[in-house]
Amino acid sequence: MKFELVVNGNPVLIEGNPMDRLLDALRDKLDLMGTKEGCGEGECGACTVLMNGEPVLSCLLPLIQCEAAEIETVEGVATGEASAFLERFVSDGGVQCGACTPGIIVTAWALLRDNPHPTRQEVQAALAGNLCRCTGYEGIHRALGRGAADE
Amino acid sequence: MKAFAPRSLDEAMVRLTEDPDLRLLAGCTDLMVGEPEDRLGLPGVLDLRGLSELRRIEWHDDALEIGAVTPFSQIRDSPEVQKSFPALAEAASKIGGWQIQNRASLGGNMANASPAGDSLPVLLVLEAQVVLVGPEGTRTVPYREFHLGYRQTALGPGEIIGWVRLPKPPENAMQFFRKVGAREAQAISKVVVALLADVSDGRVSEYRLAAGSVAEVPLRLTEVEKAMVGRAAKAEIANLAGHLAAQAVRPIDDVRSTAEYRRFALEQVVRRMTLQLVRRVPE
Secondary structure: OEEEEEEOOEEEEEEOOOOOEHHHHHHHHOOOOOOOOOOOOOOOOOOEEEEOOEEEEHHHOEHHHHOOOEEEOHHHHHOOOOHHHHHHHHHOOOOOOOOOHHHHHHHHHHHHHHOOOOOHHHHHHHOOOOOOOOOOHHHHHHHHHOOOOOO | OEEEOOOOHHHHHHHHHHOOOOEEEOOOOOHHHOOHHHHHOOOEEEEOOOOHHHOOEEEEOOEEEEEOOOEHHHHHHOHHHHHHOHHHHHHHHHOOOHHHHOOOEHHHHHHHOOOOOOOHHHHHHOOOEEEEEEOOEEEEEEHHHHEEEOOEEOOOOOOEEEEEEEEOOOOOOEEEEEEEOOOOOOOOOOEEEEEEEEEEOOEEEEEEEEEEOOOOOOEEOHHHHHHHOOOEOOOHHHHHHHHHHHHHOOOOOOOOOOHHHHHHHHHHHHHHHHHHHHHOOOO
């Protein structure tokens, strides 16, 4: 079957089984390698993408439920308004091994876009579904604690 | 594979009647976790997420109706749920993380019928009714009679879980929810507990207690309830409540915990909840 969706602003047509994972379609069919598979069972958050603006796990998302949806991956976030935040994420030590980074960036940006100055508690709640295997949460929190834009 | 994403409940019923083997899809946060063959080899799927009838939160007579595929994030943020059903709002905020809450639903939790479903003890203490939509119309089943056994429900062939009805809880009753997992978020529960209770004239007047991950299905702990109602609301009864709760369950050892730890955790959680209940009573 064919599914029409919008990925990072571009309309795309994906052919596949209705129960194929969006994660695989992004990586194998659209060559968007930024979205990572961590656990593949909804535990780690590495494969987070935005669906109609809301963070979801692309490893748990079948294509049939992506029809007509707007998907934004880490590539889309990275080329948008998030650039100041991304630079700070790096300089504040938000990146260690990098496995969780794309998912954390996507989830964090979904938070900051609506709430440019989140409290520590709001950051914790937003990132509860993103595991950092290096346990590098301090740097991640530091970057988010400084808000959406450099001020 | 056949795949349908109907836009109305009527259309969904037509599809399901023609093809009763279609697998119903809600948030897919359980279905997608299994082996790839389990999902790719399905004869067909019927996506319920586009049905507005199944995606709503609204008062109807004296009950709050929550559509079966309404995501937990919407339940978590709903002023109606927060005001009248704080235990459900709390549960919705503790199920998975943000990403899972944007997808997972009460309907999915109920259909999946896991002993560890976090919302299920809450539905038990709120005495939820489940409205099932079938080719012949709707029928309403108490949630307590819906979850029949380990991954078994009363959902009949050709039926869809439409919505739950939550009767207005007793005025001033306190509600508690607590899940105990390996970490605060995003962990399948070792034990999950819900309590709805009230005190009047210095005595426990209402005490509805339910727990998950402690037996094949989430349970109302009726022995504890009977022992608590009518007792003077004093701190001592908290120990008794915890003790009786630990006696009332049949937990197992598995990958997430041991029977011994589950009993211990349940005892402590019930004790603390009961203490909170008692302490909020004005002297």
